[in-house]
């Protein structure tokens with residue numbers, strides 16, 4: 001098993017997959033890890049729709065933004081998870097926003113999604129978070145109820161390429177000491 005540091009650094013966005021399916025027990029372990037993600041006041045506003053039907057995957061791929069590099073990963077891949085959330089739950093107390101940011105659904109779903117990506121990597125699987133698509137059309141396609149939203153699509157499968165890591169900002173560029181702008 002890889003160390004957490006290796007997993008965090010070696011995970012990459014994978015946009016081409018082998019056609020072989022993902023074993024059920026692997027997917028179950030990945031989703032079990034996701035279940036333990038943190039969330040606002042443990043609200044766990046997430047819902048996950050697993051799409052494996054080639055017909056629906058083609059239709060999902062067609063809703064991505066033009067030239068989205070993840071289009072074929074969805075349209076031709078073995079599995080896409082639609083990461084959905086219940087609105088006005090995370091960040092709310094008795095129906096009222098707790099902070100100036102309102103709905104923390106995006107934040108909680110981001111945490112869940114990263115857990116899935118890291119767990120998938122540990123299982124030898126690749127994935128890519130996809131956020132640029134027609135959300136309303138995907139909501140309709142997957143019959144998502146009005147109180148929920150699809151936020152991200154997460155195609156997953158056995159990697160068919162090994163991309164080199166995109167450059168990261170240096171720690172010294174974004175870490176501050178005591179007050180913003182003070183470097184140490």
Ligand SMILES: Cc1cc2nc3c(=O)[nH]c(=O)nc-3n(C[C@H](O)[C@H](O)[C@H](O)COP(=O)(O)O)c2cc1C
Pocket residue numbers: 011012013014015068069070128129130131132133165166
């Ligand atoms: C919120 C979010 C939305 C993203 N949307 C897309 C997308 O629509 N299409 C795509 O190909 N990659 C998408 N990505 C993947 C990023 O491009 C990728 O994570 C980034 O370039 C860093 O590369 P790495 O994941 O290999 O480290 C998205 C990532 C995040 C976190």
